[in-house]
Each structure stands twice: as structure tokens, then as C-alpha cells.
Amino acid sequence: QKEVExxxxxxxxxxxxxxxxxxxxxxxxxxxxxxxRQYSGKSPELIMFIYSNGDKEDGRFTAQLNKASxxxxxxxxxxxxxxxxxxxxxxxxxxxxxxxxxxxxLIVHP
Amino acid sequence: xxxxxxxxxxxxxxxxxxxTLSCSQTLNHNVMYWYQQKSSQAPKLLFHYYDKDFNNExxxxxxxxxxxxxxxxxxxxxxxxxxxxxxxxxxxTSTGAERGYTFGSxxxxxxx
Numbered sequence: 563q564k565e566v567e568x569x570x571x572x573x574x575x576x577x578x579x580x581x582x583x584x585x586x587x588x589x590x591x592x593x594x595x596x597x598x599r600q601y602s603g604k605s606p607e608l609i610m611f612i613y614s615n616g617d618k619e620d621g622r623f624t625a626q627l628n629k630a631s632x633x634x635x636x637x638x639x640x641x642x643x644x645x646x647x648x649x650x651x652x653x654x655x656x657x658x659x660x661x662x663x664x665x666x667x668l669i670v671h672p
Numbered sequence: 673x674x675x676x677x678x679x680x681x682x683x684x685x686x687x688x689x690x691x692t693l694s695c696s697q698t699l700n701h702n703v704m705y706w707y708q709q710k711s712s713q714a715p716k717l718l719f720h721y722y723d724k725d726f727n728n729e730x731x732x733x734x735x736x737x738x739x740x741x742x743x744x745x746x747x748x749x750x751x752x753x754x755x756x757x758x759x760x761x762x763x764x765t766s767t768g769a770e771r772g773y774t775f776g777s778x779x780x781x782x783x784x
Contacts, residue, residue, distance in 0.1 A: 570712070596772045605762050605775040606715070613770065650714070652772075659705075660772075662714040 564589045566663035568651050574669045581638040583666050585651030588632065592653035595627055595634045596660055600648045610636060641670040675699070678763050678776035685753050685783055693748040693779045695763030704746040705773070706738060707762040715762055721746060722768060753783045 565588040575581045583597075594613050598606035612618045612625040612634065624637040634653070638645055648667050652660035676697045685691040695704065702723050707715040718732045721740045735757070737749040750757055760780050764773040 566714070594770050594772075598772075603780075605760075605778040606773075607775070608772040611770070611772050659717065659720065664712065664714040 564661045566651055566653060566661050568649075568663035568666045570664060571667040572669050573666055574671060575641050577641060577643060577670055577672050579641050579670075581641045581645065581668055581670070583636040583638070583649050583651075583668065585634045585636075585653075585663055586632055587634070587651075587653045587661070589653065589655060589661070590629075590632065591655045592629075592632075593656055594654045594660075595625070596652040596654065597623075597625060597634075597636045598650040598652060598662075600650055600665065602647070606650055638668075641668075643670050643672055646670050676763060676765050676774050676776035678761075678779050680779060681777060683779055683781050685750075685781065687755065687783055688752045691750050691753055691781070693750075693761050693763075693781070695746045695748075695776055696744050697765045697774075697776075698744070699765055699774060700743065701765035701767050701774070702743070703766045703768045704740060705764040705766075706746070706748050707764065709760045709762055709778075710758075718748070750781075753781070755783050757781065758783045 567586045597610040600606040610625045618625045622639045626635045648665040650665040651663040654660035705720040706718045709715040719728045739747045763776040
């Protein structure tokens with residue numbers, strides 16, 4: 563059974579700090595890794611995807627992937643109150659249908 | 673703007689009364705998905721269409737059905753809603769490739 567583990571949080575960080583969100587997955591066949599942001603009562607929004615081991619940077623966001631350790635993370639630099647949301651990790655296999663984690667709640671306080 | 677639209681945003685239905693949720697897309701994506709998400713839980717895939725090919729998840733209750741009359745539209749039918757079916761229902765589309773999903777705004781279903 564495919565499992566995606568995320569600490570449900572909440573993770574609380576001060577404004578301007580780096581928020582580090584972590585995710586482990588069980589399916590070694592996972593090839594693509596997606597991070598979605600979901601504001602309360604809203605639908606998920608794709609913010610990052612990564613396929614290769616290492617880091618991928620997009621603005622204030624950096625995704626880090628380690629397939630050997632079955633671990634993917636999302637770093638948010640210079641965190642803003644508007645980053646407060648739940649972040650869903652979603653690895654997928656070659657079928658490109660992801661398995662979602664339950665998400666980590668991030669709170670950025672002023 | 674190209675997008676995924678779900679109607680209605682909020683739906684209240686009576687216990688046991690059939691209800692239909694709709695989803696339309698202007699992205700011309702060939703894959704459409706229906707997810708159920710309950711509070712503080714991960715989205716759970718109910719089914720998906722790859723073009724006209726219907727794929728049902730093994731644990732999707734028979735109470736849930738879906739129709740995709742054309743590329744742009746997809747419907748979720750709940751034949752006899754129970755209290756446990758109250759949730760956010762999310763429609764998503766993709767090209768089936770490595771680019772992730774585009775979600776609609778969701779329909780929050782309340783069963784009374």
C-alpha cells in the first residue's frame with residue numbers, strides 16, 4: 563500500500579524565517595513529486611514539482627528530493643503570513659496519479 | 673482564462689436524495705479526476721477518466737457514479753447520500769503527463 567507521511571503540524575514560524583516541510587513516501591516506484599498548497603476551505607494549488615535527486619528552486623520555494631532515502635522536502639524562504647496554509651506532498655509513479663499526504667499545516671506569524 | 677469550474681460551490685442535500693456535482697474545463701486536458709476530501713484528511717481519489725476510459729478506484733463505494741459526456745464536462749452522481757458523504761469534492765484535470773493537476777474550486781457537500 564502506498565503511504566505518504568507528513569507531520570500534520572501545525573508548524574509555526576516567524577515572518578521572514580525559513581519554513582521546512584518534510585515528506586516521506588513508501589513507493590519506491592515514485593518518479594514525480596509534487597507539492598500543493600491548500601488554503602483553508604479552498605482547493606489545492608500546485609506550487610512545485612521535482613523529478614530528479616537534488617534541489618529545485620523557484621522563487622522563495624526550494625524542493626529537495628532524495629530518492630534513496632524516499633524523502634522529499636519543501637523549503638520556504640522569507641516566510642510571509644500569506645504562506646500560512648496546508649502543504650500537501652504528492653508523489654506519483656509512471657501513471658502520474660499522485661498519492662497525497664494529509665498535509666502539514668504551516669502558520670507564519672508576524 | 674483557461675480553468676476548471678465546479679458547480680455549485682456549496683450543495684446541501686437531504687439524506688438519501690440523489691445529488692449531482694458538475695465540473696467543466698477549458699484546458700482541453702484529456703484526464704479528469706474526482707477526489708473526496710474530508711476535514712484534515714488527504715484528498716482521496718474516487719475515479720478518473722483518461723479520455724473516455726473510466727477508471728474506478730477499488731474502494732470507491734457503489735453509491736458514487738461518474739459520467740463524462742465530452743472532453744469538457746464531468747459529473748459526479750451520488751445516488752443515496754449518507755451523512756458520511758459530507759465532504760469537499762474536488763475535480764482536477766491534467767494532461768496525464770508530468771505536470772501535476774489543475775484543481776477546480778471544489779464543491780462542499782452537506783448532507784442533512
